Each structure stands twice: as structure tokens, then as C-alpha cells.
Amino acid sequence: MDGDRxxxxxxxxxxxxxSTEAASSLALxxxxxxxxxxxxxxxxxxxxxxxxxGASVMxxxxxxxxxxxxxxxxxxxxxxxxxxxxxxxxxxxxxVV
Numbered sequence: 088m089d090g091d092r093x094x095x096x097x098x099x100x101x102x103x104x105x106s107t108e109a110a111s112s113l114a115l116x117x118x119x120x121x122x123x124x125x126x127x128x129x130x131x132x133x134x135x136x137x138x139x140x141g142a143s144v145m146x147x148x149x150x151x152x153x154x155x156x157x158x159x160x161x162x163x164x165x166x167x168x169x170x171x172x173x174x175x176x177x178x179x180x181x182x183v184v
Contacts, residue, residue, distance in 0.1 A: 101163050
């Protein structure tokens with residue numbers, strides 16, 4: 088219980104974090120589509136591809152939600168830290184190579 092309270096003091100956990108990330112990504116993508124479409128730089132074929140990719144991402148999000156809901160907060164934090172570590176290492180490697 089103490090670990091849950093300590094982790095919660097740092098910010099959002101589990102579903103709340105994922106939901107916030109999804110909402111901010113959606114807002115960003117809608118603004119990008121609006122901007123590029125208004126400039127005539129976004130053909131309908133690209134919009135169709137985006138809808139197909141978006142549907143796949145939504146399916147993955149539902150599977151991820153199912154998994155995350157069954158994790159403890161401590162395990163979720165460890166998985167998140169591991170993903171951030173791998174992402175940082177990949178960026179450093181890409182900068183060097």
C-alpha cells in the first residue's frame with residue numbers, strides 16, 4: 088500500500104496515464120490533419136491510410152488496457168521505467184551510429 092501512495096504522488100498511474108496520453112495524442116493528430124488539409128498537403132489516400140492505422144492502434148489500446156488493469160501499480164511503474172530506458176538507449180544509439 089505504501090508503494091502505491093508513494094508512486095501516486097509523482098503523477099498519474101495506469102489507466103489514467105494511458106488515457107491522458109491518448110487524449111493528448113488525439114488532439115495533436117487532429118490539429119495536424121486540420122493544418123495539413125487546409126494547406127492542401129494531405130491527400131485523401133493518406134487520410135485513408137491514417138484511419139486504417141488508427142483502427143489498428145485502437146485495437147492495440149484495448150488489448151493493452153486489458154493487460155494494464157490486471158497489473159499492480161508497482162509492476163506498471165517497472166514496465167514504464169523499462170520502456171523509457173529502452174527508448175533512451177535507442178535514441179542514444181541512433182545519435183552515435
